[in-house]
Amino acid sequence: MTPIAKGRLFVISGPSGVGKGTLRKALFKSVQGLEYSVSCTTREPRNREIDGVDYQFIDLDHFKDLVKEGRFLEWAEVHGNFYGTLKENVKRILESGRDAILEIDVQGALQVKESEPGAVLIFIMPPSEKELRSRLKRRGTEKEEDLRNRISGSRDEMLLSARYDHLVVNDDLGRALESLRKIIEGYRDPQRSPKSFS
Ligand code: ADP
Ligand code: 5GP
Numbered sequence: 001m002t003p004i005a006k007g008r009l010f011v012i013s014g015p016s017g018v019g020k021g022t023l024r025k026a027l028f029k030s031v032q033g034l035e036y037s038v039s040c041t042t043r044e045p046r047n048r049e050i051d052g053v054d055y056q057f058i059d060l061d062h063f064k065d066l067v068k069e070g071r072f073l074e075w076a077e078v079h080g081n082f083y084g085t086l087k088e089n090v091k092r093i094l095e096s097g098r099d100a101i102l103e104i105d106v107q108g109a110l111q112v113k114e115s116e117p118g119a120v121l122i123f124i125m126p127p128s129e130k131e132l133r134s135r136l137k138r139r140g141t142e143k144e145e146d147l148r149n150r151i152s153g154s155r156d157e158m159l160l161s162a163r164y165d166h167l168v169v170n171d172d173l174g175r176a177l178e179s180l181r182k183i184i185e186g187y188r189d190p191q192r193s194p195k196s197f198s
Contacts, residue, residue: 007033008187009090010097011109012126012180015154017078017136019170020103023124026177027101031184037102040066040196042140043081044191074104074111079149082108083108097129097183106160113163120187123164127171129154 012157014020030033040056042063051057058066065083066072075084093100102112112119126132132154136147161167166183170176 001160003035007035007094007096007097009035009100009112009131009187010104010184011102011104011119011121011156012098012124013104013106013109013121013168015126015151015157017132017139018100018126018154019135019173020123020124021158022173023180024101024103026031027180027184031181034101034184035096035098037084037085037089037100039085039102039104041081041083043083047192053112055083055134073115074108076105076111078105078107079146085112097157099188106157110160110163112162119164120166120183121164121168122168122183123161124176125167126154126170127163140191144185151177 003041010170012020012024038052038054038056040058040063042058042060043055045051045055045057049055049057060082063075063084065085066086067075071086071088072084073090075082077083083104085104085108090100090102102108104112106123109121113121125136128141129151133147133151136150138140142150167177168179168183
């Protein structure tokens with residue numbers, strides 16, 4: 001009997017401002033069959049963010065209810081706000097046969113690997129802390145204190161990168177995109193190990 005087509009779960013992490021969102025958007029233009037799993041967050045929307053597209057923006061009580069109901073595949077507190085991935089979103093994507101892309105922090109990524117060992121963890125590294133700081137500043141979405149928090153948090157995140165399956169340095173955007181594309185397409189080789197999601 002032919003098995004039901006199922007997608008694979010890819011998790012992208014890296015320090016705030018390293019370029020995860022930029023890379024992800026470019027990746028979707030060059031690789032077919034991917035779908036982004038939109039996370040829930042209690043953080044305030046930034047200027048151009050759209051509810052349901054960038055995040056599902058929800059309040060803390062709603063977030064706590066979702067935790068209690070066991071609706072998250074993973075969730076974590078990051079830089080003072082809560083973020084989580086709904087199981088139902090990931091399940092829907094994988095059952096459609098597309099590969100799911102999660103862009104989440106290291107705590108969440110390790111929770112996913114624990115419950116879904118077939119998930120592929122990819123860590124995006126900055127070329128240097130100086131460059132990371134200047135990208136965050138240039139983006140201009142955080143106040144000075146939040147910016148400092150994000151930079152200091154990045155050191156702990158980078159320590160945990162050793163537990164990831166792949167590291168990609170986002171120095172030149174085109175080169176980083178190419179590395180990411182090759183990693184993902186490499187897993188589409190039918191000879192590779194089976195996937196799982198329950
Ligand atoms: P993240 O999603 O990891 O927080 P963003 O994608 O928002 O990061 O990128 C942060 C800033 O860095 C943005 O202004 C983006 O245009 C810029 N950026 C991303 N990748 C590169 C790169 N390879 N070289 C220079 N600037 C970059
Ligand atoms: P930002 O506030 O800059 O959008 O995201 C801050 C951090 O939260 C980033 O490291 C981002 O990857 C992470 N994040 C976004 N969504 C989720 C999620 O659903 N779960 C977890 N654990 N982290 C998330």
